[in-house]
Amino acid sequence: MKPYYQTIAPDYARHRRIHAGVLDGLISTARLGPSSSVLELGCGTGNYLAALDEAAACQCWGIDPSEAMLAEARTTCPKARFSCALAESVAVPSDHFDLVFAVDVIHYIADRPQAFQECRRVLRANGNLCLVTDSPEIIRTREPLSTYFPETVEAELARYPSLVTLGEELRTAGFSDIAEAKVEYRGELADIEPYRAKVFSSLRLISQAAYERGLQRMESDLTSRPISCVSRYVMLCAKKS
Ligand SMILES: C[S@@+](CC[C@H](N)C(=O)[O-])C[C@H]1O[C@@H](n2cnc3c(N)ncnc32)[C@H](O)[C@@H]1O
Numbered sequence: 001m002k003p004y005y006q007t008i009a010p011d012y013a014r015h016r017r018i019h020a021g022v023l024d025g026l027i028s029t030a031r032l033g034p035s036s037s038v039l040e041l042g043c044g045t046g047n048y049l050a051a052l053d054e055a056a057a058c059q060c061w062g063i064d065p066s067e068a069m070l071a072e073a074r075t076t077c078p079k080a081r082f083s084c085a086l087a088e089s090v091a092v093p094s095d096h097f098d099l100v101f102a103v104d105v106i107h108y109i110a111d112r113p114q115a116f117q118e119c120r121r122v123l124r125a126n127g128n129l130c131l132v133t134d135s136p137e138i139i140r141t142r143e144p145l146s147t148y149f150p151e152t153v154e155a156e157l158a159r160y161p162s163l164v165t166l167g168e169e170l171r172t173a174g175f176s177d178i179a180e181a182k183v184e185y186r187g188e189l190a191d192i193e194p195y196r197a198k199v200f201s202s203l204r205l206i207s208q209a210a211y212e213r214g215l216q217r218m219e220s221d222l223t224s225r226p227i228s229c230v231s232r233y234v235m236l237c238a239k240k241s
Pocket of ligand 1: 041042043044048064086087104109
């Protein structure tokens with residue numbers, strides 16, 4: 001069987017959108033502008049790089065181990081430079097970037113200390129690293145993911161590293177000025193298709209019965225009322241000292 005991101009790439013590109021609060025946070029943290037260079041680890045279909053290119057006109061680079069995700073990214077953000085690589089071995093120049101960031105990726109990285117060494121290598125002095133991830137509280141209160149598919153909660157808690165662990169690992173790797181910021185977006189679920197297409201990987205971690213139960217409840221509720229949606233992230237940012 002092909003790995004998840006190799007098969008889901010076109011649906012991911014169709015359905016997943018950037019979080020405006022994350023975009024603003026990246027731009028303000030690293031004071032990005034046309035002379036800035038940014039690298040996204042696990043850039044997926046390139047939606048954040050395309051938004052950064054449009055909003056800040058910075059030089060965009062992305063790496064991802066999935067060729068199918070990168071094929072979408074090359075269309076989404078044609079100006080960016082992409083390579084097929086893991087965060088643990090990024091194969092990009094040293095001392096080059098003002099910002100290295102990763103959104104929804106840290107829980108996939110098998111060797112985080114090695115990845116953080118790579119981040120340090122490729123950042124310029126005083127460059128910024130931003131890890132955009134979920135805390136246990138965010139995982140428990142996701143809407144509608146955790147309300148309609150409660151079985152995702154335990155599966156997700158088991159695979160996400162805690163913020164304390166990440167902070168310690170960053171300090172050990174030589175980062176300083178570690179700071180957390182929360183971003184939140186509230187709205188209403190406009191489209192059930194992303195759930196049908198399973199573009200949220202946690203839906204692959206639960207049983208088919210649990211998935212179908214949640215989807216049926218969602219379909220039924222949507223016929224009588226809107227479903228509220230909350231998208232939250234923690235941005236854990238640090239500086240190369
Ligand atoms: C949830 S997607 C996030 C994509 C993009 N950052 C976004 O927010 O739309 C996770 C991405 O991480 C990539 N990935 C998985 N393991 C990785 C690793 N060790 N290093 C870098 N990226 C990885 C996957 O291929 C996938 O594209």
